Each structure stands twice: as structure tokens, then as C-alpha cells.
Amino acid sequence: MSKELTIDRETADRITYLNLVDYRKYLKKALRDHKKGGWLHPEDVGNNIRLIEALDLIIKYFGEE
Numbered sequence: 001m002s003k004e005l006t007i008d009r010e011t012a013d014r015i016t017y018l019n020l021v022d023y024r025k026y027l028k029k030a031l032r033d034h035k036k037g038g039w040l041h042p043e044d045v046g047n048n049i050r051l052i053e054a055l056d057l058i059i060k061y062f063g064e065e
Contacts, residue, residue, distance in 0.1 A: 024055040027051055
């Protein structure tokens with residue numbers, strides 16, 4: 001029995017898109033919580049900002065809703 005899973009490109013793109021949107025939402029929440037006094041490692045603040053900007057570009061490629 002094959003251990004491969006095959007899905008069409010459209011489904012793969014949709015899964016990727018949803019994961020990217022979910023991760024961007026997680027990063028934004030972490031920054032909002034940090035602004036309200038929650039702890040976030042200082043390096044993570046800058047990294048999260050850059051990651052959100054990069055995710056915005058990638059999400060546009062996959063088709064933002």
C-alpha cells in the first residue's frame with residue numbers, strides 16, 4: 001500500500017493559504033497581547049513584525065479573501 005497522499009493543486013493551495021492566515025493571526029495576537037503588557041521575548045517582537053509583513057506578501061500570492 002502506498003503511503004503517499006495526493007491532492008490537487010487547488011486544494012493544496014487552499015490548505016497552505018489557511019495555514020498562513022492562521023499563523024499571521026497568531027503572530028498579530030501575540031503582538032497585541034505584548035502591547036497590553038504580556039511578555040514576549042524582545043527579539044520576537046521584531047521578528048513577528050517582519051514575519052507578518054512577509055506573510056502579507058505570501059498570502060496575497062495565494063489569494064487573500
